[in-house]
Amino acid sequence: xxxxxxxxxxAWLMVPMLSLIVLSxxxxxxxx
Amino acid sequence: xxINVPTLISIIIYLAVMLxxxxxxxxxxxxxxxxxxxxxxxxxxVAALSAGASDMSGWLMLGLxxxxxxxGMSEIWLPxxxxxxxYLNWQFVAKPLRVYTEVSKDxxxxxxxxxxxxxxxxxxxxxVSAIVILVFFTxxxxxxxxxxAILLENSFGMNYELALWVGAAVILSxxxxxxxxxxxxxxxxxxxxxxxxxxxxxxxxxxELGGWNETVQKIGAIDPTHLDVYSGATTIGVISLLAWGLGxxxxxxxxxxxxxxxxxxxxxxxxxxxxxxxxxxxxxxxxVGFAGIAYFRDSPLQNAETVFIMFSQVLFxxxxxxxxxxxxxxxxxxxxxxxxxxxxxxxxxxxxxSLFRRNASKKEEMIVGRIAVLGIAIIAILLGYDPESKxxxxxxxxxxxxxxxxxxxxxLSLFWKRMTRNGALAGIIVGSVTVIVWSSxxxxxxxxxxxxxxxxxxxxxxxxxxxxxxxxSKEVQEEFDNYRSExxxx
Numbered sequence: 001x002x003x004x005x006x007x008x009x010x011a012w013l014m015v016p017m018l019s020l021i022v023l024s025x026x027x028x029x030x031x032x
Numbered sequence: 033x034x035i036n037v038p039t040l041i042s043i044i045i046y047l048a049v050m051l052x053x054x055x056x057x058x059x060x061x062x063x064x065x066x067x068x069x070x071x072x073x074x075x076x077x078v079a080a081l082s083a084g085a086s087d088m089s090g091w092l093m094l095g096l097x098x099x100x101x102x103x104g105m106s107e108i109w110l111p112x113x114x115x116x117x118x119y120l121n122w123q124f125v126a127k128p129l130r131v132y133t134e135v136s137k138d139x140x141x142x143x144x145x146x147x148x149x150x151x152x153x154x155x156x157x158x159x160v161s162a163i164v165i166l167v168f169f170t171x172x173x174x175x176x177x178x179x180x181a182i183l184l185e186n187s188f189g190m191n192y193e194l195a196l197w198v199g200a201a202v203i204l205s206x207x208x209x210x211x212x213x214x215x216x217x218x219x220x221x222x223x224x225x226x227x228x229x230x231x232x233x234x235x236x237x238x239x240e241l242g243g244w245n246e247t248v249q250k251i252g253a254i255d256p257t258h259l260d261v262y263s264g265a266t267t268i269g270v271i272s273l274l275a276w277g278l279g280x281x282x283x284x285x286x287x288x289x290x291x292x293x294x295x296x297x298x299x300x301x302x303x304x305x306x307x308x309x310x311x312x313x314x315x316x317x318x319x320v321g322f323a324g325i326a327y328f329r330d331s332p333l334q335n336a337e338t339v340f341i342m343f344s345q346v347l348f349x350x351x352x353x354x355x356x357x358x359x360x361x362x363x364x365x366x367x368x369x370x371x372x373x374x375x376x377x378x379x380x381x382x383x384x385x386s387l388f389r390r391n392a393s394k395k396e397e398m399i400v401g402r403i404a405v406l407g408i409a410i411i412a413i414l415l416g417y418d419p420e421s422k423x424x425x426x427x428x429x430x431x432x433x434x435x436x437x438x439x440x441x442x443x444l445s446l447f448w449k450r451m452t453r454n455g456a457l458a459g460i461i462v463g464s465v466t467v468i469v470w471s472s473x474x475x476x477x478x479x480x481x482x483x484x485x486x487x488x489x490x491x492x493x494x495x496x497x498x499x500x501x502x503x504x505s506k507e508v509q510e511e512f513d514n515y516r517s518e519x520x521x522x
Contacts, residue, residue, distance in 0.1 A: 002249070003248055003249050003251070003252020003253065003256060003259060004248060004252075004259065005105065005248060005259045005260075006105075006259060006260045006261065006262075008260070008261055008262060009105045009108075009259065009260055009261035009262075012108060012109075012112065012261045013105070013108055013112075013261070013318075016112045016115065016116060017112070017115055017311050017314075017315070020115055020116065020119045020307055020311060021307060021308060021311060023119065023123075024119070024122075024303055024304040024307040024308070025304060027123065027300055027303065027304075028300045028301060028303070028304045031299070031300040
């Protein structure tokens, strides 16, 4: 059978981390 | 294993670079202010990586990949909690703390700031917070040194006690004379090494395994629960892991990086560099452990925490293996040097200078600062002497201790004008006591990581006691207004 990382796992792994990087980029330009 | 010459040469080159940085920094360190806070001249990049590397101990290279190797994707809650906490610290504490510590009589340590912020004539706030620093950091530093000694023992076949002394001597070689600038500049180099190692290993390992999809298939075939974030998760367990992020606001070795910034103008850039560094490093560590499940499937590792070390030996030639070993040493050393200096400043600045020798000469201050670094290092070594001791388990305890004792006090003192000295004192004491008591109780709600209740009760204590107390003096309130207006002009 074909194994895959569950969607919930991808969501928990990527959403918080990428949000923090996006926030850091956005605040860099707004507060620069 | 037997150590080979290329690996040893790589390590020696790394150590020589650290020593050169220490010598340059020592020449720029003229007084206690330089020694403790580098004269507030850190640029954005150095402050960012120094905060990150001081924060991330050997756990990033050993513990986190090891946990992933054992538990798979259900171990990602802790890195998520840490990344969120670090971001909030950069966003809400960095700039205000940098401005307020300078406005408030140019405070150079956390206890210094507490005393000046509340105009505490009694010295009690300074003494209590300096004691908290000395107690928690001595154990914290000791556990880091033990981690380094175990690494040297396993990598070079060195005797454990000797490895403890050698590890400490290497750190002292640049920290003792170079102070805060040496610790921060070496942190910068060490942070880059850690980052590169954590990016290279998982990429090469996954490539060797035949690509990403192949890796996932091999792991799924071993145990499909490794692919699910919820496997084995309990509500209290997940909340406990995420709660680690609450600890950031009270860690003195990270807060001094904010205080040591050259300008608040550098904060947005430092925050961006710091977060990209941290998140990519955490991802790297997560995927080192994850790839390890597949790579070592036929001969499972005896000790999961060696997954990074095993990869460095089987995937790379000895020169690169030496560089990767230097990266692990970097993670350990960058944390120990910063913790030693904060502990030293608590002794030299907050006890010796403030209580006994207000008029000490610059030379005398510096000598005391250096003796303090040496003394604390020796105590930390002696604490770690028994390899069976539980000193390694004290890291979560020390992290919670600082997070609960200082975190709420730092945040509320930056944002709440009505906070009083007695409120601050209550917060430190209630936070520390909650952590100590909660961690010794077991079962049900008491299995929750002690940092969460400690942080909550400390915050409540500050608010309740401050409101019962009479309002702070006019002088304190005016200074608060000055700091806020300076912050808003920024």
